Amino acid sequence: MKVLASCFLSPFAAVLNGTVKFQFQDDNWLKECYHKLMLDYPKFYKMDDLSKMAILSVELLKENAYLNNFNKDELELIFANSNASQHTDVKFIDSYTNIGNPSPSLFVYTLPNILTGELAIKHKWYGENTFLIASKFDTQLFENKLKHAQMKGAKHCLCGWVDSKVEKNGTLTQESFLFLVALNEENSTISEELEALFKKYKYLSTEKV
Amino acid sequence: MMKNNVYFSYGTFVSPIGIGVDQNFEALKEGNSGIQAHPSSGFNNENWFFAQLNNLEGNRYDSLLKTALNDLKVNYSSSILSSSKTLFILSSTKGNIYNLPEDVFASSRIIIQQETGNSNELIIVSNACISGVIALNTATDFLRYSDYETVIVIGIDVISDFVLYGFQSLYALSDQPVQPFDKDRKGISLGEACGIIVATKEKPTSFSVEYLGGASSNDANHISGPSRTGEGLYRAINKTIERAAIDKSSIDFISAHGTGTLYNDEMESIAFNRCDLQSIPINSLKGFYGHTLGAAGIIETIVSMLSIEHQLLIENKGFNELGTTHSLNIVTKTQQQPVKTVLKTASGFGGGNAVLLIQAAV
Structure with a gap:
């Protein structure tokens, strides 16, 4: 298996295949990224932050990877994070405890796998989907899932670690790491490469003082 | 492609109509539903119907998970449960939802490790309402293609104001007990339960x-x-x-x-x-x-x-x-x-x- 392309988004920068693509100035960095990518997808504004990060990450990846060439059933999606939908969960609780009514438009985003649904809708991907929760970015978990996909005949997997957490004081911790993997290569392990990419991209996309 | 056989056997089943697989089977045969009216349960005090466990104390999620694991321990030895060749998979949409805004899955990791002695990293599937089937498919993959002998799959969710108000806000709740596929169906009734399936490479001696x-x-x-x-x-x-x-x-x-x-x-x-x-x-x-x-x-x-x-x-x-x-x-x-x-x-x-x-x- 082999990483064909990878990208990382944080509130400070977007990294594509090892190079810093944009740096963000705006507090609303997701909107800024949407404009920088010249995306025209009005549904974007209705989404929660997890889905927005996933949508933007795929747009970024598309610049260098042939994501449009897959048949509709071919691409398997393997996504994970640490905080599930905690960020939207907190907003939904606020809608009925403080604002007055439970908000249906927030409730539908109180599941982490909605982001894979949004990706499937935008790109018409009907393939297999899994969403997993891990206490931290877990390269072994991805490697296991990739190996299973390979054994079952999949050729390519789009993997992602997309996480958003809100602290009690309102501080957000957000990151989105996507990587496209070809399964027909000989190399049977990928975790070291993923660990190195994740660390490097995290460093590249940290706020520069 | 070579396919190694995988077998499913009963772990346990804790629901409003029974503790354990046998009690659930008896209740099903007798036609007993766990769905009951819950006056003033809605956001505006509506009378919703749902199937709720009534014997859970303290944190209801943790209590349900512990109840199920205790029953699992009756039928499975600690040498199997704690083995490094045994993997646990949890299927849950919201986990310990009462713990929000803190980590809703942290308590599951601790309880499963404490109750079973298993120290493998818990695999958690959170894929909305298809989580359970995805978890069983994933369990089979781990048995076929990774080095495990036993995978224990736990499906669990509890009822909370969060989920009840959410489905209410979508107008998805029925004001009568749910009637799947019926012409008068009006929506869902929520429920809560914990089910455990034990998946193995070896054919077990018990029913599978x-x-x-x-x-x-x-x-x-x-x-x-x-x-x-x-x-x-x-x-x-x-x-x-x-x-x-x-x-x-x-x-x-x-x-x-x-x-x-x-x-x-x-x-x-x-x-x-x-x-x-x-x-x-x-x-x-x-x-x-x-x-x-x-x-x-x-x-x-x-x-x-x-x-x-x-x-x-x-x-x-x-x-x-x-x-x-x-x-x-x-x-x-x-x-x-x-x-x-x-x-x-x-x-x-x-x-x-x-x-x-x-x-x-x-």
Whole structure:
């Protein structure tokens, strides 16, 4: 298996295949990224932050990877994070405890796998989907899932670690790491490469003082 | 491709109608539903119906998980549970939801490790209402392609104001007990439960079924509404049958999702007809247990195993008259019938669909 392309988004920068693509100035960095990518997808504004990060990450990846060439059933999606939908969960609780009514438009985003649904809708991907929760970015978990996909005949997997957490004081911790993997290569392990990419991209996309 | 056999056996089953698999089976045979009226439970004090456990103390999620694990320990030795060759998979949509805004999955990791002595990293599947079926498919992958002997799959979700108010806000709750596939169906009744299935490479000495195959597919259509063509479910069923390498005429029974909403049940009828499975006996168990979200795929697979073991199809509780535009062969009363091969399906938010096939072990 082999990483064909990878990208990382944080509130400070977007990294594509090892190079810093944009740096963000705006507090609303997701909107800024949407404009920088010249995306025209009005549904974007209705989404929660997890889905927005996933949508933007795929747009970024598309610049260098042939994501449009897959048949509709071919691409398997393997996504994970640490905080599930905690960020939207907190907003939904606020809608009925403080604002007055439970908000249906927030409730539908109180599941982490909605982001894979949004990706499937935008790109018409009907393939297999899994969403997993891990206490931290877990390269072994991805490697296991990739190996299973390979054994079952999949050729390519789009993997992602997309996480958003809100602290009690309102501080957000957000990151989105996507990587496209070809399964027909000989190399049977990928975790070291993923660990190195994740660390490097995290460093590249940290706020520069 | 070489396929190693995988077997499912009962772990345990804790629900409002029984503690343990046997009690649940007795309640199903007697037609006892766990769904009851809960006055003033709604956001504006509406009277909603749901299936709630009434003996959970303290944190209700943690209490349910501990109850289920204690029952599991009655039937499985600590040497199996704690083995490095044993993996635990948790299927849950919201985990310990009462712990928000803190980590809703932290307590599961601690409780499972403490109760079983197993120190492998817990695998957590959180894939909305298809979590349970995805978790069982994932368990099989870990047995076939990774170095484990036993994978223990726990499906669990509890009722909370959060989830009740959420479904209320979507106008998805029925003001009567749920009536899956019926012409008068008005929406879902929520439920809570914990089911555990033990998947192994070795055929166990106790009753087991053989796993034949499974798959998932996305509708690529809408995040909270089912596809009008049943696209994802149709694709997932076809892929499952292809992977299992069986003739679909050998399927004896379908354990459907059947949430009781207008659109979901209609979508399922379209998908089953597109797959030409409409004459196979089919039920939804939501009339007994309500919609138990992350537990649903597990507990409904357990009941499918009971159907195979006892050659008994369980009625689709709440059903009087078919209310889908495409025909289905609903099991209207509990009846003895030869059952060897069962198709289990699930569909959920995010456009996900997941399917698996099991068969009497020989």
